[in-house]
Amino acid sequence: MRATSSVLMVLVCLLVLSQGVSAQIELEPLKPTKGEVVSVTVEPPTDSLLLVYRPNSAVAREEWVVSDQADGHFEWTPSDAGVVAMAAGGQARNVSVRFAGVSESGIFVMVLAFCLLFGGASFAFRLLFSDPEAGKHTQELDVSHRPDT
Amino acid sequence: MTKKRQNWDSKLGFILAASGSAIGLGNIVFFSSNAYQYGGGAFYIPYFIALFVLGMPIMMLEFGLGSTTRKSLPMAMREYTGRKGEFIGWWSVMAALFITMYYIAILGWAFTMMIGSFGSLFEPGITAPFTPFTEPTPEPNAMVYFFNTIATWQPLLFIVLLWLINLTILRTGTESIEKAVRVFVPTMWIFMIILVIRGLTLDGGFDGVMYLFTPDFEGISDPSVWRGAFSQMFFSLSLGMGTMTAYASYLPRDADQVNNSMLVSFLNCSFEFLAGIAIFSLLFVFALNPAGTTLSLSFFVIPQGINELSSTPWVVRLFGFLFYLLIVMAGITSSISLIESPASALMDKFKISRRRALTFIAVPAMIGSCLFALPQIIDPNLSGNGTLGLTLLDLTDHWVFNYSLLIVGFVEVLLVGWIFGAENLRQALNEHAKLKIGRWFVVLVKYLIPLILLVVIVTSLMSDWPLYGSAYDMPGYTWLPVFIPIFFLVVSLSIAFMLTQKKNRT
Numbered sequence: 001m002r003a004t005s006s007v008l009m010v011l012v013c014l015l016v017l018s019q020g021v022s023a024q025i026e027l028e029p030l031k032p033t034k035g036e037v038v039s040v041t042v043e044p045p046t047d048s049l050l051l052v053y054r055p056n057s058a059v060a061r062e063e064w065v066v067s068d069q070a071d072g073h074f075e076w077t078p079s080d081a082g083v084v085a086m087a088a089g090g091q092a093r094n095v096s097v098r099f100a101g102v103s104e105s106g107i108f109v110m111v112l113a114f115c116l117l118f119g120g121a122s123f124a125f126r127l128l129f130s131d132p133e134a135g136k137h138t139q140e141l142d143v144s145h146r147p148d149t
Numbered sequence: 150m151t152k153k154r155q156n157w158d159s160k161l162g163f164i165l166a167a168s169g170s171a172i173g174l175g176n177i178v179f180f181s182s183n184a185y186q187y188g189g190g191a192f193y194i195p196y197f198i199a200l201f202v203l204g205m206p207i208m209m210l211e212f213g214l215g216s217t218t219r220k221s222l223p224m225a226m227r228e229y230t231g232r233k234g235e236f237i238g239w240w241s242v243m244a245a246l247f248i249t250m251y252y253i254a255i256l257g258w259a260f261t262m263m264i265g266s267f268g269s270l271f272e273p274g275i276t277a278p279f280t281p282f283t284e285p286t287p288e289p290n291a292m293v294y295f296f297n298t299i300a301t302w303q304p305l306l307f308i309v310l311l312w313l314i315n316l317t318i319l320r321t322g323t324e325s326i327e328k329a330v331r332v333f334v335p336t337m338w339i340f341m342i343i344l345v346i347r348g349l350t351l352d353g354g355f356d357g358v359m360y361l362f363t364p365d366f367e368g369i370s371d372p373s374v375w376r377g378a379f380s381q382m383f384f385s386l387s388l389g390m391g392t393m394t395a396y397a398s399y400l401p402r403d404a405d406q407v408n409n410s411m412l413v414s415f416l417n418c419s420f421e422f423l424a425g426i427a428i429f430s431l432l433f434v435f436a437l438n439p440a441g442t443t444l445s446l447s448f449f450v451i452p453q454g455i456n457e458l459s460s461t462p463w464v465v466r467l468f469g470f471l472f473y474l475l476i477v478m479a480g481i482t483s484s485i486s487l488i489e490s491p492a493s494a495l496m497d498k499f500k501i502s503r504r505r506a507l508t509f510i511a512v513p514a515m516i517g518s519c520l521f522a523l524p525q526i527i528d529p530n531l532s533g534n535g536t537l538g539l540t541l542l543d544l545t546d547h548w549v550f551n552y553s554l555l556i557v558g559f560v561e562v563l564l565v566g567w568i569f570g571a572e573n574l575r576q577a578l579n580e581h582a583k584l585k586i587g588r589w590f591v592v593l594v595k596y597l598i599p600l601i602l603l604v605v606i607v608t609s610l611m612s613d614w615p616l617y618g619s620a621y622d623m624p625g626y627t628w629l630p631v632f633i634p635i636f637f638l639v640v641s642l643s644i645a646f647m648l649t650q651k652k653n654r655t
Binding site for chain 2: 054055056057059081082083085095096099106109110113114120121124129130
């Protein structure tokens with residue numbers, strides 16, 4: 001339950017940037033996919049586009065796309081799926097890059113975590129109700145019971 | 150000599166209460182934020198290690214203290230480790246009380262947002278531009294709405310209401326707690342499943358889930374990832390606050406605390422698993438960044454995603470209402486345990502009635518909750534970042550929640566492990582356990598857990614150097630980052646010392 005103000009401020013800036021001026025960076029297609037070329041148009045035109053994969057994280061990765069055209073048009077092929085922060089000429093927006101197909105490692109981790117957590121809970125539930133008499137005794141406090149200190 | 154003590158009506162009642170205590174505000178959004186920041190699925194490696202190495206063993210220890218002594222944390226620690234143990238127990242209880250104060254203030258804000266769901270808070274597709282904090286625009290927008298609303302008297306009313314709800318639930322102890330959690334906890338699970346289903350049925354929602362679970366191992370070598378996982382596990386399971394010991398003290402002595410610890414831990418983490426799916430699917434679809442604090446995610450970012458869920462206003466409002474109702478319920482099931490911890494300790498020590506114990510706690514703590522909400526109300530300019538308003542909460546949360554709980558946990562484990570004896574505790578736990586714990590438990594409690602907690606505390610202090618919050622631009626309040634930790638330490642340690650010195654009533 002942290003309320004770290006610095007993070008809050010960064011978030012606010014991102015929100016402002018992503019909402020307020022999002023119309024300045026246009027994408028085609030609107031929902032890009034990993035490995036597929038995306039056409040990006042920046043208005044007013046700039047010569048470079050900064051892409052940050054997984055922004056605000058410990059594993060954030062930057063990528064620059066440079067255009068030799070003067071019309072602010074870029075061709076970008078996302079190398080990773082996920083949230084990408086785009087910035088160019090003082091404008092910014094976020095975009096979600098979809099997976100090309102199914103992520104095998106993602107499915108593997110999800111299934112493993114699901115089995116471990118829900119399997120563990122089910123196992124413990126079964127154990128809890130396996131002996132209906134257990135846990136119903138010793139209603140009175142016996143202060144003489146003191147494990148060896 | 151015997152003394153009657155309350156008991157849970159059923160094993161399920163205890164499990165619901167303890168898991169409700171563990172599942173709080175942080176579980177809904179904090180796990181998602183950590184997973185996002187530390188490499189998605191790769192975060193599960195330190196997370197699971199933290200669960201099995203630190204979370205479950207400390208929970209076994211705290212449950213064991215409660216059920217074998219049938220006393221709350223300070224008195225249980227006294228029975229097993231002497232007066233210094235009781236002192237640590239009271240300090241832990243004082244930390245719980247401080248946390249309760251601002252926790253209920255935040256719940257008051259969540260309640261305000263829940264009520265706002267019926268009004269202008271949620272509108273389909275609203276992404277109005279605005280300049281935060283200084284020039285709020287009249288357009289309905291979650292952040293603008295939040296800062297405008299916390300500057301009114303409404304939150305105070307809801308804080309008092311939430312305190313009354315908490316006290317009503319606690320009025321007859323286990324009986325009334327059990328009645329409440331039998332409704333609240335299953336409802337929380339149902340609401341979360343509804344949010345998961347809605348998230349997964351969004352166009353691109355499943356990609357969001359893949360984004361959550363696909364591992365990026367690059368971040369694993371970063372020590373802050375491991376520190377994040379271990380401290381998240383400690384806080385997520387509500388350890389070091391005396392809540393689990395208080396709840397376990399109402400169990401019969403032959404309860405299986407090994408299995409109870411496993412069950413509560415797995416339920417808590419399963420809820421986080423579902424919450425991660427719900428939040429990642431929602432935020433991914435709308436390209437919203439899941440990195441942030443509980444406060445910013447709950448009050449600003451997620452509502453933006455909810456606004457995009459449908460073009461039908463009542464559907465958007467219904468999901469907004471469900472989300473905040475979920476937060477309020479998760480908060481209440483945790484806050485009742487935070488209040489029960491000091492209440493049961495006072496009852497055990499001074500043999501006073503539950504009503505008197507609750508009055509002793511509720512009066513100062515309710516005033517404290519209101520004080521956390523008051524700065525923004527008195528001066529709306531304070532409801533922004535870098536001002537007294539949220540910074541007061543941020544600093545208190547940082548020192549009380551982050552440090553005191555870890556330090557209490559560290560000393561608690563050392564005292565139990567070395568003075569009472571980890572082997573004695575293992576034998577006491579195994580006496581009624583269907584699944585016996587091995588000697589690894591002794592190694593963990595005596596050596597590994599204290600070492601891990603010490604490393605987490607020291608590295609956290611180093612990362613806070615020179616002083617957390619000192620970089621904030623707060624004209625007139627530059628003394629606050631120094632004052633808050635000193636104030637908390639002096640007050641909590643003095644009261645803990647005073648209570649330890651008082652003679653036990655029999």
